[in-house]
Amino acid sequence: MKLTLRVWRQQHARDEGRLVSYEAADISPDLSFLEMLDVVNERLIAKGEDPIAFDHDCREGICGTCGMVINGVAHGPRPSTTACQLHMRSFKDGDTITIEPWRARAFPVIKDLVVDRSAFDRIIAAGGFISAPTGCAPEGNAIHVSKEKADRAMDAAACIGCGACVAACPNASAMLFTAAKVSHLGLVPQGQPERYARARKMVAAMDEEGFGSCTNHGECEAVCPKDISLEFIARLNRDYFKAALAERPASNRGEGVG
Ligand code: SF4
Numbered sequence: 001m002k003l004t005l006r007v008w009r010q011q012h013a014r015d016e017g018r019l020v021s022y023e024a025a026d027i028s029p030d031l032s033f034l035e036m037l038d039v040v041n042e043r044l045i046a047k048g049e050d051p052i053a054f055d056h057d058c059r060e061g062i063c064g065t066c067g068m069v070i071n072g073v074a075h076g077p078r079p080s081t082t083a084c085q086l087h088m089r090s091f092k093d094g095d096t097i098t099i100e101p102w103r104a105r106a107f108p109v110i111k112d113l114v115v116d117r118s119a120f121d122r123i124i125a126a127g128g129f130i131s132a133p134t135g136c137a138p139e140g141n142a143i144h145v146s147k148e149k150a151d152r153a154m155d156a157a158a159c160i161g162c163g164a165c166v167a168a169c170p171n172a173s174a175m176l177f178t179a180a181k182v183s184h185l186g187l188v189p190q191g192q193p194e195r196y197a198r199a200r201k202m203v204a205a206m207d208e209e210g211f212g213s214c215t216n217h218g219e220c221e222a223v224c225p226k227d228i229s230l231e232f233i234a235r236l237n238r239d240y241f242k243a244a245l246a247e248r249p250a251s252n253r254g255e256g257v258g
C-alpha cells in the first residue's frame with residue numbers, strides 16, 4: 001500500500017505543533033497500525049530525522065497505553081479495537097490518514113502523539129481501592145457474589161484506562177472511565193465499605209483534574225475499545241447522589257439538630 005500520513009508533530013508541551021505530511025510506500029496490509037508507524041520511523045531515523053513519538057506497550061489491546069486519533073476517531077475506524085490491534089487492511093491503497101494525539105486539557109501533550117495521562121492515576125488514587133483486614137487470606141467461598149454481579153463487575157473492570165472516552169467527548173469528560181473504576185469495586189461485597197465515599201472522592205478528583213462534565217453525548221461509549229457501557233455512568237450518578245444525600249448536614253435533611 002502507498003499512503004499519505006498527516007501526523008501531529010509537537011516537540012514539547014509549549015510548542016504550538018503542526019500536521020506534517022509523510023509518504024509511506026510499500027506498507028503491507030498485514031501490519032498493525034503501530035507496526036506501520038515503526039516502519040515510517042525506521043525510515044525517518046535512516047534519513048537522520050526525528051522519529052514520531054507514540055505510546056505503546058503490550059500491543060495486544062490490554063494495557064491501554066496506545067492511543068491516538070486516527071482520521072478524527074479515537075483509536076481509528078474499527079469499533080471495539082485499540083490502535084495497536086488495528087491493521088492496515090482497514091485502509092485502502094492511496095488513502096490519506098490523519099494521526100493526532102488525544103486532545104483534552106487534562107491530557108497535556110508531552111511530544112507528538114504522546115500525552116500525559118497521569119490525571120487518570122490520580123483519580124484511581126482518590127478511591128480505587130478497598131480496605132482489607134490483615135491476617136490470613138479469607139476462605140475463597142466465604143463471601144458469596146452472585147453471577148449477575150460478578151459479570152457486571154467484570155464488564156466494568158475491562159476498562160484499560162486508555163483515555164479514548166475523554167478524547168472523543170466534546171466536553172473532555174472522564175465520566176465513563178471513572179464510572180467503570182467506581183463500578184467494578186462497587187458491585188462486589190468487598191467494595192461496599194467505601195462505596196459511596198469512593199464515588200464522591202473519585203468524582204471530586206476528576207473535577208480537580210480539569211475534565212469536563214458529562215452531558216450524555218455518548219461519544220465515549222462509541223469509541224471505547226472495551227465496550228464500557230453508559231449504564232455505568234448512570235450507576236455512578238446514583239451512588240454519587242446517595243453519597244451527597246448522606247453527607248448533608250442534619251439541619252438540611254429536615255431532621256432535628258442535636
Ligand atoms: S472507559 Fe473505555 S475508552 Fe475510557 S479509558 Fe476505559 S477502556 Fe478506554
Ligand code: FES
Pocket residue numbers: 055056057058059060061062063064065066082083084085160
Ligand atoms: S499497546 Fe497496550 S492496549 Fe495498545
